[in-house]
Amino acid sequence: MINIIFIAPPAAGKGTYSKKLEEEFGYSHLATGDMLREAINLKTPLGLKVKDIMAQGKLVDDEIVINLIAEKLGQDGKPFILDGFPRTLNQAEKLDVLLEKLAKDYIVINLDVKKEVALARIQGRLMCSCGKSYNALIPSLKPKREGICDVCGQKLIKREDDNEESFLIRYNSYLEKTEPIINYYSQNQKLVKIDASRSAQEVYQDLIEVIKW
C-alpha cells in the first residue's frame, strides 16, 4: 500500500479515516497529536511542556514533533499514515529528508473542509484514549452506548482544545502555516484533494479509490 500524508484543518476527519484505513489495510497510524496527548496523560517532561500550548490550540515546536516522527517512522515495516504531521514548511522539508533516507514514497491527501462544517463537528466530537473518535451530533459516528467507546468500553472524553476559542486558533494556524505546504507538495505531483465536508462514507470511498489507484 502507498504511504499517506494527510494535510487537513482541524475536524476534517484525519483521525477517523486513519483508524479505518489502519483496521482495513494494516496501516501504521502515526498521529503527532495522539503522541503528545499520551505524553500529557503520562505526565512526562514532554507532556508537561506541551500541555498548555496544546490546550490553547497553538502549534508545539517543530523540533519536538520532528523527533517524535523520526523515532517511529518506518520502524514496524508497515505502510504508514501521517496524521497531523507535517504542519509547517520546515516540518515538510525535514520529513522529505527522512523519507529519502528510508527510500519511502508517499501520496499527500488534502482533506478539504469548510470552516463552519469543521466548527460544528468540533462541538460534538468525543475521543477515547484508545484513539477511536466519535461524534455525538452525527448519527453515523455516534457510539453505540452514550459516552462509551464501542471498541474498548472506556469512557469517552472531550478534547481540551475542542472549544470554539482553541478551534479558531487552530484553524487560523492551518491557513497561515499548513496550507502553504499544499503548494510545496503540488509541485512534486504528489497531491490529491478530497472534499471532506461530505458524509464519512462518501469520503472514505474516495480515499480507498485514491490509495488503490
Ligand code: AMP
Ligand atoms: P491534532 O490531534 O492533530 O489535532 O493535534 C492537536 C495539537 O497537537 C495541535 O493543535 C498542536 O498543538 C499539537 N500538534 C500536533 N501535531 C503537530 C505538529 N505537526 N506541529 C506542531 N504542533 C502539533
